[in-house]
Amino acid sequence: MRAYRLLPLLLCAGVVHAQMPAKDTVKNGKDHPLLSRFEGSKMVGYGLKEFDEVMLPAGKRIESKDGQMAFDSKLLLEGKYTRMAYNFPRERSALEVMRNYQAALEKAGLKTVFACAKETCGRGFGDFFLEKRVGDHFIQGAEASWDPFNYGRNDERYLLAKGTRPDGSLVHVGVYSVAPVQDKLGGIYVEIVEAKAMEGGKVSANLNAADMAKGIAADGKVAVYGVFFDTDKTDVKPESKDALAEMAKLLQQDAKLKLYVVGHTDSQGALAHNLELSQKRAESVIKVLAAEYKVDAKRLSAKGVASYSPAASNDAEAGREKNRRVELVKQ
Structure with missing residues (x-):
């Protein structure tokens, strides 16, 4: 902590004239796009x-x-x-x-x-x-x-x-x-x-294969929130590996189980775009499960429903975050 010296405000004899620094003294600092600096500062x-x-x-x-x-x-x-x-x-x-x-x-x-x-x-x-x-x-x-x-x-x-x-x-x-x-x-x-929404997905509590099986048995479907994508992108992020591993285990434990992999989005943006986005995200999940976890892709079918089936209100960010999900639905 810097020691604050609340110095007297009277001019003292022998004061050295302050000189402008030759250049910025900050490493990696930059002006904000909204507001430039005062000229000469x-x-x-x-x-x-x-x-x-x-x-x-x-x-x-x-x-x-x-x-x-x-x-x-x-x-x-x-x-x-x-x-x-x-x-x-x-x-x-x-x-x-x-x-x-x-x-x-x-x-x-x-x-x-x-x-x-x-x-x-x-x-x-x-x-x-x-x-x-x-x-x-x-x-x-x-x-x-x-x-x-x-x-x-x-x-x-x-x-x-x-x-x-x-x-x-x-x-x-x-x-x-x-x-x-x-x-x-x-x-x-x-x-x-x-103002911006806090980035979600930094801490996750993934369902394990047993929990997924219970959800499907009870409701015919289960929501998975541990599958992550960058905004407006379709590639599955590496942080999704834990959830994907449990999805693969679920399928391995029940050889007869066939699932729809359903992509959901919030209501932000054009509906037609979100339908395509959610479909491609669901397809990406199946591709990763087949390529990296040796799951038979024929047991899975990709569907994208955009914001047609919300889990919460889209009026607030907390609800929108809940709506951005992948669901496993029993065929």
Whole structure:
């Protein structure tokens, strides 16, 4: 953990002029496709989480009833979380930086949810970003890359914007900037939360052959959720091997059993496309069972039904994930 030095905000004699780094100090960092950097600035911090829970300030910093500092409004979001930190030249002001970001966000169709500057942000607003966002070694490079967020923390501006992407999903953007003070550079911190479904299939609880047999005996069918495909693809992923092995064992234990292998999708996308996709996925399962597990393909028949037989509502991602499945149906 970086030791935070809440330095005095008075100009000290003998201050060395801060110099812009010759280039970005971050390895593998990149600007977000939604929002370019302020012209002339250098990236000094970068982070990406494909899915995370994020709190974005949406109000001023206040002292709560129990004496703790908090925000009078905040957003708790989930989704793809990207954050970037930049240094910008001393010749530019935090006001100019913020006005440029605001104009760019408005042009992209995002609306301002909350904005503040200096005292209107509340007491300790800059301290929060220093300690909770740009601290803990997030800033990469020399100490001078981190100094702007320390020295300029009481000359801050903040903007939170919200918008909708073409696919209908929400995106939130928070922009925090600190002014160049005491001959330090200016600082910009941007965080973007894009609403998205968490990737399923990272942890699976596969039915074994005995469970599959019981399901077929009781209901004439059984749903298998351990067979995975990439989005809009038909090749069976390697992570499916455990489920496929149990399917093969089921067939080996009952030589007379014949099955329909039925592919199901959620309701997203065109129905005709999903019918073809689900059919080809079912066919892929049979091909793998025959080629790698020596199952007689004549005992299996592929059917694709797209979203015609949902197991849950398609209105929410949890239901859609349940609908994306392979079923074994007794012939």
